[in-house]
């Protein structure tokens with residue numbers, strides 16, 4: 001059973017994030033989310049499952065329309081989320097990194113993991129490749145590895161990792177795909193169309209892409225029988241907290257912050273989470289709904 005207060009907090013964060021993402025994508029010169037067709041579908045195996053899902057979502061304040069079987073949903077019962085938007089997370093991340101570096105920020109990749117510690121006065125310290133880094137504040141945003149990163153300073157943050165898969169294909173010329181993303185409720189996976197390619201992504205804790213591909217072959221056999229050449233395949237770990245929401249806030253250690261545990265919504269919530277984190281650090285804003293009880297001051 002979802003905690004309504006948690007749901008409300010995540011919903012508000014998602015709305016805040018969407019506004020920021022739409023604005024920033026425009027500023028970054030990227031094809032804005034606004035120029036992509038709005039909304040996305042979620043398909044279900046039965047009408048009853050779709051009805052139950054809709055009732056639960058409405059109770060959580062999430063706007064959704066009940067749709068019957070149609071070609072956009074591969075003739076399955078569905079819900080339509082008119083407010084949803086989609087975009088290219090990789091393009092956004094890369095463009096953002098260029099701006100940060102252009103403004104003097106330093107991004108270091110491919111280095112060994114920074115080590116957190118505390119000096120004799122209990123002040124947080126960070127060392128990268130044996131060298132201390134001077135920092136007024138330290139934000140740990142290490143996704144699934146957050147718990148491990150915080151262990152050396154004695155903090156126990158319950159974030160586990162759940163693997164998901166993504167496979168990209170060229171769009172077929174002879175079969176039309178839906179223009180909005182379609183999510184499959186049964187496997188927590190999705191079809192996302194882009195300009196000349198599409199992505200199948202998701203599943204929950206699978207060892208391979210097998211279930212993802214077999215499920216979408218079942219849903220859209222016409223497409224999958226033609227699309228035999230894979231453009232790209234990858235898997236990643238979703239950082240999932242026991243509470244089902246991210247931890248964003250201070251820890252028991254002064255000037256050490258956490259921003260992690262976004263589960264299957266890290267891209268959806270990224271801009272809002274960063275904005276909230278900055279407000280907490282710079283303006284002293286308190287938002288207890290995202291606090292972790294063992295890590296808060």
Ligand SMILES: Cc1cc2nc3c(=O)[nH]c(=O)nc-3n(C[C@H](O)[C@H](O)[C@H](O)COP(=O)(O)OP(=O)(O)OC[C@H]3O[C@@H](n4cnc5c(N)ncnc54)[C@H](O)[C@@H]3O)c2cc1C
Pocket residue numbers: 113114141142143144145146149163164165166201202235236237238239259260261262263264265266267268269
């Ligand atoms: C297949 C798949 C599809 C997905 N689709 C969507 C989607 O459509 N929409 C959506 O909103 N979300 C989606 N997600 C979820 C989203 O990817 C995650 O929620 C998001 O990546 C979490 O972001 P993060 O920055 O917290 O963690 P990560 O993206 O895991 O990044 C953590 C970073 O920290 C680094 N790191 C680890 N340990 C240390 C350390 N000790 N010191 C320094 N750095 C460290 C890692 O190398 C990594 O770069 C999907 C996930 C998967 C797997």
